[in-house]
Amino acid sequence: MFAVTILGNNSAIPTPDRHPTAQVISYNDQLMLVDCGEGTQMQLTKYKVRRSKIRHIFISHLHGDHYFGLIGLINSMSLLGRTEPLSLYAPPELEEILRLQLQCAATTLKFNLSFHALLPDKTGVLFREKDMEVSYFPTKHRIPCYGFSFSAQRRKRRVIPEQARAYDIPAAYYSQLQNGADYEQKSGQLVKNDWVTLPPAPGKRYVYCADSIYDEDLLPHLEGADLVYHEATYLHALVQRAQDRFHSTAVQAATLAQKAAAKRLLIGHFSSKYTELQPFLDESIPVFPNTELALEGTTYLIQ
């Protein structure tokens, strides 16, 4: 399974029923956390996401609504006896903030926290692990800010059953064909793998655009993505405020998704001034029909 679960969909100031930004990406048995606003550890508990399974955390930028919950989560992980290493990808200044906070509490983490600084002149792949590749790219915001792209590769070749049968390859051998093996017939003749298989199906990709002003420079990162998350802090009536604060409107998010030919769009980071979210959909769907609201506690399949 490849999916994203929303833990917080609000911008700066929390409202009684909306929390600051945090999302969990699940891929097979692995969890990755993207941003970690205040209260994220409580949201993880509420939605029964197992903290212990999180191995990578990505922080897009150092506005508090995207990371004030991080130190609490890390602290709790240690108190709960975590020993598995944790990788953190974030703007470089965060390392010193965490170090200071741990030092003041005389806390030594019980696990290895490896810090990877996101630097503007060093975009690209953050890591590849099995079938998952995570990369990052800059967005345009008031302070340095990064989006993340999660790409689940398909490694298995697709067997063409008619062809395989034509060469008398037993079905028990198909899993080896999927892994690219050739087949030797009893007669000794070699059946080349690509005579009976097709290349792997295309991978699936989720792109998280963090906070950003409307910016067509993002298009190459979003192109053809299966699911794009883009902020929609304001409705169109406040497009000038969005511009001034380096945020976007629902219509702008939808426009980018449409131009990038993304398959689906998820919008979030709603300003606290809005109590109703339906107008965000009403404005974006005419531009990009396949838009959904990022709702807390909801899991969106990336497929």
Next chain:
Amino acid sequence: MFAVTILGNNSAIPTPDRHPTAQVISYNDQLMLVDCGEGTQMQLTKYKVRRSKIRHIFISHLHGDHYFGLIGLINSMSLLGRTEPLSLYAPPELEEILRLQLQCAATTLKFNLSFHALLPDKTGVLFREKDMEVSYFPTKHRIPCYGFSFSAQRRKRRVIPEQARAYDIPAAYYSQLQNGADYEQKSGQLVKNDWVTLPPAPGKRYVYCADSIYDEDLLPHLEGADLVYHEATYLHALVQRAQDRFHSTAVQAATLAQKAAAKRLLIGHFSSKYTELQPFLDESIPVFPNTELALEGTTYLIQ
């Protein structure tokens, strides 16, 4: 009114229905916040405490469950347009942590935040304002930690109506008598204030003991207090663990309250391992009958 409202009653790791430590002291129209664990700003909203009315914040120590919510609260206050100054009393290292976090976000607070460092060699009165005096004292914990004493003075003398009537003083003059004025009769004879009034009633005092191992050195600070808050992280079965971690049990909190002849005791900071709180009362009431559980959202009058 002089009262304390509990926003969080749990120790280190939040549970689904208990939050880390935070309390609001209300005295007349003024609010003061004591400790500020993660999620305090959400708890303030939930319990309809007006953030804008908070003018003083006290942080007992730099374990995260007592201050990780502070930067978020301060940030939100600024975003909401606060202009009134805010005083913060905390261990000195907190100033640099806040400074760094604000700097990384390129945030300039819209109000004046004045930082007052709590230092072990400089205990005593933090401020006096109208009838309220706040002082601090060290507790014994794993890192430097401080308790706070909130003392509401009564300034008005108590009129003795029979005496006042005997001197023909009109009731309309009583408020001046309360403020200490003498009265001149029509005959020109002076009635001294203390012939017709009694000194002000004794003040009321709330003492917050923060985190602490069982420590009889606290007794002078608790003596005769109208309400004492003392941590009770563990039940008696874990008294050794309490000792090892510089925490207390319910029985120990009750013992201190009893030895100090406090009037009432509030216990909190319960370990996440306990789902039921009644056993804390069951253990402390035999030692100090006037014990209550610190329950989130509940306001305790200090009277």
